[in-house]
Amino acid sequence: xxxxxxxxxxxxxxxxxxxxxxxxxxxxxxxxxxxxxxxxxxxxxxxxxxxxxxxxxxxxxxxxxxxxxxxxxxxxxxxxxxxxxxxxxxxxxxxxxxxxxxxxxxxxxxxxxxxxxxxxxxxxxxxxxxxxxxxxxxxxxxxxxxxxxxxxxxxxxxxxxxxxxxxxxxxxxxxxxxxxxxxxxxxxxxxxxxxxxxxxxxxxxxxxxxxxxxxxxxxxxxxxxxxxxxxxxxxxxxxxxxxxxxxxxxxxxxxxxxxxxxxxxxx
Ligand SMILES: O=C(CO)[C@H](O)COP(=O)(O)O
Numbered sequence: 248x249x250x251x252x253x254x255x256x257x258x259x260x261x262x263x264x265x266x267x268x269x270x271x272x273x274x275x276x277x278x279x280x281x282x283x284x285x286x287x288x289x290x291x292x293x294x295x296x297x298x299x300x301x302x303x304x305x306x307x308x309x310x311x312x313x314x315x316x317x318x319x320x321x322x323x324x325x326x327x328x329x330x331x332x333x334x335x336x337x338x339x340x341x342x343x344x345x346x347x348x349x350x351x352x353x354x355x356x357x358x359x360x361x362x363x364x365x366x367x368x369x370x371x372x373x374x375x376x377x378x379x380x381x382x383x384x385x386x387x388x389x390x391x392x393x394x395x396x397x398x399x400x401x402x403x404x405x406x407x408x409x410x411x412x413x414x415x416x417x418x419x420x421x422x423x424x425x426x427x428x429x430x431x432x433x434x435x436x437x438x439x440x441x442x443x444x445x446x447x448x449x450x451x452x453x454x455x456x457x458x459x460x461x462x463x464x465x466x467x468x469x470x471x472x473x474x475x476x477x478x479x480x481x482x483x484x485x486x487x488x489x490x491x492x493x494x495x496x497x498x499x500x501x502x503x504x505x506x507x508x509x510x511x512x513x514x
Contacts, residue, residue: 252476282307405448420458
């Protein structure tokens with residue numbers, strides 16, 4: 248079974264103390280699949296990265312950051328560089344979330360600079376792409392996100408793109424007012440993203456789905472063969488929530504496993 252990715256971005260939530268409690272709780276409930284069939288990750292705010300790294304210890308939980316600047320250093324008040332993130336030995340960095348595009352003026356061009364800087368520093372970019380409600384209504388979802396992926400990876404080699412992750416997060420599906428994509432709808436966009444990544448020479452880049460993932464829809468989304476992981480917000484902001492999602496998603500994923508020929512012939 249290929250690795251299935253399940254993780255949570257905490258957005259602007261959780262103090263250092265809350266982070267320590269979450270990780271202690273997560274370690275106490277750690278599912279057997281974590282680290283083996285399932286790459287489990289958490290993305291706390293910058294202020295909690297040091298505490299998170301210490302609290303995770305040797306547990307099979309990957310650590311990510313929510314953003315970074317593309318420059319090595321300089322007069323960029325309030326920004327965080329890749330070298331600063333390296334100090335926390337983070338495993339991945341989330342780039343291009345639609346909230347950053349909408350509220351902080353991120354563009355495909357600046358996301359491309361960030362992806363390049365992350366890879367220069369050996370950080371795995373988790374590139375978020377998403378279609379708007381208008382693009383969805385016009386039947387242009389796949390075209391919109393394929394364009395974003397092409398621009399995010401412009402100028403990169405196949406090998407560099409191959410070290411990345413992509414998250415499909417429909418803008419209309421995210422947050423309190425969002426409506427989750429149906430597994431069919433998400434699956435079709437994931438197929439288009441996989442095709443685009445194949446054309447870019449990086450067919451094995453995992454494509455995760457995010458946007459109102461919850462306990463009711465996690466299994467059906469995970470059962471879509473083109474969905475390689477779930478990127479969860481609210482439903483995983485408790486360790487119990489994250490672990491419950493892992494168990495539902497992984498059970499669904501295991502049912503996808505092809506039946507070995509010996510089992511069929513043995514009757
Ligand atoms: O970033 C997200 C996952 O961390 C995403 O925005 C989904 O949030 P949710 O709708 O609260 O699951």
